[in-house]
Amino acid sequence: MIEAPALSLAALAPLLCVFGAACVGVLVEAFAPRDVRHPVQVAIALVGTLGGLVTSLLLVGERQVTAGGALAVDGAAVFLQATIAGLGALSLLLFAERSLDPARSAFVAAAAVPAGSPRDRELMTAPRVQTEVYPLATFAIGGMMLFVAANDLLVMFVALEVLSLPLYLISGMARRRRLLSQEAAVKYFLLGAFASAFFLYGLALVYGATGSIRLSAIREASAGEAGGGVLLVLGLALLVVGLMFKASVAPFHAWTPDVYQGAPTPVTAFMAACTKVAAFGAILRLLYVAFGTSEWTWRPLVYGIAIVSMVVGAVLGLTQTDLKRMLAYSSIAHAGFLLTGVLGYGGGADGTGSGLGATMFYLLAYGLTTIGAFAVLTLVRDGDGEATHLSTWAGLGRRSPLTAAVMALFLLALAGIPLTSGFTGKFAVFRAAIDDGAWPLVLVALLASAVAAFFYLRVIVLMYFSEPAADGPTVGVPGLPTTLVLAVTVTATVVLGVVPGAVLDLAEQAAIFVG
Amino acid sequence: MSLTHYLVLAAILFTIGAVGVLVRRNAIVVFMCVELMLNSVNLTLVTFARANGTVDGQVMAFFVMVVAAAEVVVGLAIIMSIYRTRRSASVDDANLLKY
Numbered sequence: 213m214i215e216a217p218a219l220s221l222a223a224l225a226p227l228l229c230v231f232g233a234a235c236v237g238v239l240v241e242a243f244a245p246r247d248v249r250h251p252v253q254v255a256i257a258l259v260g261t262l263g264g265l266v267t268s269l270l271l272v273g274e275r276q277v278t279a280g281g282a283l284a285v286d287g288a289a290v291f292l293q294a295t296i297a298g299l300g301a302l303s304l305l306l307f308a309e310r311s312l313d314p315a316r317s318a319f320v321a322a323a324a325v326p327a328g329s330p331r332d333r334e335l336m337t338a339p340r341v342q343t344e345v346y347p348l349a350t351f352a353i354g355g356m357m358l359f360v361a362a363n364d365l366l367v368m369f370v371a372l373e374v375l376s377l378p379l380y381l382i383s384g385m386a387r388r389r390r391l392l393s394q395e396a397a398v399k400y401f402l403l404g405a406f407a408s409a410f411f412l413y414g415l416a417l418v419y420g421a422t423g424s425i426r427l428s429a430i431r432e433a434s435a436g437e438a439g440g441g442v443l444l445v446l447g448l449a450l451l452v453v454g455l456m457f458k459a460s461v462a463p464f465h466a467w468t469p470d471v472y473q474g475a476p477t478p479v480t481a482f483m484a485a486c487t488k489v490a491a492f493g494a495i496l497r498l499l500y501v502a503f504g505t506s507e508w509t510w511r512p513l514v515y516g517i518a519i520v521s522m523v524v525g526a527v528l529g530l531t532q533t534d535l536k537r538m539l540a541y542s543s544i545a546h547a548g549f550l551l552t553g554v555l556g557y558g559g560g561a562d563g564t565g566s567g568l569g570a571t572m573f574y575l576l577a578y579g580l581t582t583i584g585a586f587a588v589l590t591l592v593r594d595g596d597g598e599a600t601h602l603s604t605w606a607g608l609g610r611r612s613p614l615t616a617a618v619m620a621l622f623l624l625a626l627a628g629i630p631l632t633s634g635f636t637g638k639f640a641v642f643r644a645a646i647d648d649g650a651w652p653l654v655l656v657a658l659l660a661s662a663v664a665a666f667f668y669l670r671v672i673v674l675m676y677f678s679e680p681a682a683d684g685p686t687v688g689v690p691g692l693p694t695t696l697v698l699a700v701t702v703t704a705t706v707v708l709g710v711v712p713g714a715v716l717d718l719a720e721q722a723a724i725f726v727g
Numbered sequence: 728m729s730l731t732h733y734l735v736l737a738a739i740l741f742t743i744g745a746v747g748v749l750v751r752r753n754a755i756v757v758f759m760c761v762e763l764m765l766n767s768v769n770l771t772l773v774t775f776a777r778a779n780g781t782v783d784g785q786v787m788a789f790f791v792m793v794v795a796a797a798e799v800v801v802g803l804a805i806i807m808s809i810y811r812t813r814r815s816a817s818v819d820d821a822n823l824l825k826y
Contacts, residue, residue: 327812366790373794373798381805391813391823392824394805394808395809395821395823398805401806402754406748412791419775419783420734423779469824470824474824
């Protein structure tokens with residue numbers, strides 16, 4: 213007789229909300245008539261993610277291990293789940309925008325129709341919209357929320373796939389420039405599957421070394437012998453490679469610029485914000501909980517990767533001429549800054565360093581700003597969809613002062629200028645790293661920030677101090693969803709920069725792992 | 728044969744798969760190499776389950792199979808869609824996005 217594991221439904225409520233909404237979405241897709249699907253799907257996806265946000269806020273202060281030990285619902289899990297659900301809801305609003313594109317949607321009407329075929333051209337101008345993206349995105353959000361709460365390497369692997377598989381699909385569904393979008397999907401899929409095979413082999417080696425895949429059991433086993441033996445170290449390295457790939461950290465970043473550029477912009481916003489939060493949540497849990505006692509095994513590795521990531525992101529970002537690609541390199545540089553926070557571990561038992569809270573705050577601040585920046589990119593359009601080439605943005609400040617001002621705010625926040633959320637986040641992670649003695653790394657980080665600030669400021673200079681081109685792009689009037697996203701992200705960017713105290717305290721209090 | 732032989736065989740299969748992903752040009756073959764990597768992991772898991780005397784590793788192998796099946800569905804759909812447009816599944820032909 214097998215005993216059913218103890219299951220606390222209350223602690224799982226955020227996950228149940230989101231996955232429930234995704235399943236209902238699949239049923240709606242199968243049974244509801246085509247013309248009512250769009251509003252219904254948007255409503256279901258938003259109710260699910262906002263439900264996930266509210267239920268996870270109700271769980272604040274919860275600390276328990278549930279589902280037979282497979283899930284840890286603790287301060288960090290709840291904070292990150294709330295962050296993912298909130299950012300996911302904002303991305304879904306961008307998905308739902310219908311007034312910007314003349315074809316009424318950013319997604320292709322029928323993804324199976326070959327690009328460029330007569331049927332494709334016919335559908336291009338048809339008012340038909342595709343609604344499968346909503347359940348897919350909701351499943352991805354659910355997978356991310358599971359990812360940050362996984363207390364077991366197998367659950368972590370399954371969650372990794374649940375979040376990745378829908379992302380591979382929706383990044384290939386752009387309505388315009390379909391070849392680019394399909395190419396992005398193929399690259400993302402092949403490299404993603406490659407990286408998850410590495411993660412899995414790491415899982416197998418750790419299982420072999422410790423006889424368990426429970427994070428707490430790995431912690432005990434690695435504390436026993438000195439460092440835990442070759443198998444364990446090899447397993448740790450492979451697990452880290454798999455997770456760093458998802459977090460788009462250089463040198464595992466090869467897919468990032470291509471996929472960010474090729475995917476539909478709302479999907480890029482979703483990936484840039486939510487996947488990063490989820491991947492860093494898993495990295496923090498793996499390193500702090502499972503390998504917290506063998507800190508000196510992973511510390512040099514993460515130290516080196518952080519430097520590579522910051523330098524690669526900042527230097528290659530300088531050479532970009534496409535805004536989406538530039539923001540992709542910016543995301544690689546920010547992944548390096550986030551790793552600086554991860555290194556502020558403190559060495560002792562859980563949560564003695566200030567790195568965990570600082571990293572979580574940075575993730576929230578960066579997610580909100582980056583969704584806002586991509587939302588602005590969807591507004592500036594020419595005849596063939598979005599005008600993302602840098603030269604087309606010349607003189608935007610004169611043509612559309614409000615759009616340019618909003619974009620300038622986001623770019624300043626990404627650069628980390630004081631009084632924006634980016635500054636508070638950077639200050640927090642750098643202080644955590646210095647407290648832990650990693651000041652040479654912070655020095656590199658400051659130099660990289662200075663280099664990165666150059667390419668953000670270049671866009672601002674271009675918008676305000678160049679003559680607008682005669683046949684430049686037009687700035688679309690956003691509908692309610694995009695307006696809402698911009699309002700929320702602008703407010704958050706300013707508030708988290710001017711009065712960050714309350715949220716910083718919240719992140720600090722949430723910085724606790726059980727397991 | 729000791730259990731080490733199985734582990735070494737699995738490591739060799741994993742390496743063949745990883746090298747295949749890096750050098751082969753056809754997206755379908757690249758994908759098959761990824762599947763080879765996943766199956767070598769299954770062999771490792773089952774061997775360690777035997778060594779530890781528990782069934783955990785065998786159960787994990789089933790999970791991996793299910794996930795691999797789901798990955799096949801998504802992967803082939805994506806490769807089909809690009810093949811229909813370009814009449815080629817070569818990863819070298821997909822070169823619109825660079826630098």
